[in-house]
Amino acid sequence: MKKFKRFMQVVLCTVLLGSVFYFGNGKAFAEDQYITIKKGDTLYSISKKYNISIEDLKEYNQLKSNKIIAGQTLIIPDFEQTKPIYVAVAGSFSKKSNADKRMALLKKNGIEALVVKKVINGKTYYRVQTGAFSSKSKAEKMIKKLKNNGIKDAFFLTEKPLHINGVTVGSSYNQLVQKFGQPTKTEDDKNTRSLYYKNEGAGVRVTINPANDSIEQLQVYPEFLKTTSIPTEKNKILNAYGNPNEVKIVSCYESASCEQIIYRFNKNKLIVQIDRDGKTVQYLDLQKTK
Incomplete structure (x- = not known):
């Protein structure tokens, strides 16, 4: 049980989500970090520094008011894993053979692709995915690249990484x-x-x-x-x-x-x-x- 006890301790470092995910190869661990309050710090200033709402800071640290004091320890949760991901799509098809042809064409042009199955209103569709990005601008660049390669029906979707109530694989x-x-x-x-x-x-x-x-x-x-x-x-x-x-x-x-x-x-x-x-x-x- 020694290993499990060590797991129960809060990890004191933060590992942030990578800037780009390709076809599920990216990995991230949501590990919370501790900070020590300094004189002059407020929940507002901390929320701005770490890009987290005051409400989340209070909830995560079980604070009943906005009052904090120097020397107090706060947990800064890592919610990166549940932020939106921008998925670049090079077409969606009702027949897998057509999706495979599109994927082969992309690979011939040096663009990595993957066919992902989706069920919409009981019907199965095959989406040709060319990348999933945490940056919207990078997704837009990929769409532009696809269109320059003749893929006129390229688009991107906004998806959230899989989680249950804000907790996901890799969370603490x-x-x-x-x-x-x-x-x-x-x-x-x-x-x-x-x-x-x-x-x-x-x-x-x-x-x-x-x-x-x-x-x-x-x-x-x-x-x-x-x-x-x-x-x-x-x-x-x-x-x-x-x-x-x-x-x-x-x-x-x-x-x-x-x-x-x-x-x-x-x-x-x-x-x-x-x-x-x-x-x-x-x-x-x-x-x-x-």
């Missing part, structure tokens, strides 16, 4: 607790911790990567949570996360059939299982893909 345990609240009890099993909030079931199960003590998998069960910020119905999931990459029917309890809505982004995967009633969220499962 401290960030998770700040977002979901303090549990009434916890249970540990090797590198997995279960957090209980109400009733008998665990509201959150989190698996830790022993190599860097960051969150590797996050499972959330809305019916056992006190927070109301987690989508609990299928239509709210679609509103929150947009069109999924895949939808499939799986067997669940009592030989019933349940629907899984699956999202993939930046080597992460989010599985949302819908109950047999076709609308209620059973659980959300966010994990790294191999």
Whole structure:
């Protein structure tokens, strides 16, 4: 359990999100940093310096007022992983063969590309993706490059990295607790911790990567949570996360059939299982893909 105890400590450095992601190869870890308040510091000045709202500073540090004093320690959370990403698209097709042809053409012209499947209103489309950027200007440059290469239907979309309630793969345990609240009890099993909030079931199960003590998998069960910020119905999931990459029917309890809505982004995967009633969220499962 020594490794798990070390994980529970707050990491004292910040690793910021890279400026560009290509096809899920980028990686980032949201590690919170500590700062010591100096004479003359205010929540307003700190919020401007670290580009974070006063409300988030107060919530994350459990402050009841705006008053801070010299020598006091504050946590500056790293929310970089949930900031918008700009995805450059070189066309969207109903037939995968057409998407493959477009991708081959791009590669012939020296532009790396990837075909990504999307399910929109029950129909499957194949999107040719040529990069995902944290900078809007870089996405626009890619679109200009595509159009200069004859791709007239190029465009970019704004997407958010996969997360649950602001917590994602690579986040710290401290960030998770700040977002979901303090549990009434916890249970540990090797590198997995279960957090209980109400009733008998665990509201959150989190698996830790022993190599860097960051969150590797996050499972959330809305019916056992006190927070109301987690989508609990299928239509709210679609509103929150947009069109999924895949939808499939799986067997669940009592030989019933349940629907899984699956999202993939930046080597992460989010599985949302819908109950047999076709609308209620059973659980959300966010994990790294191999």
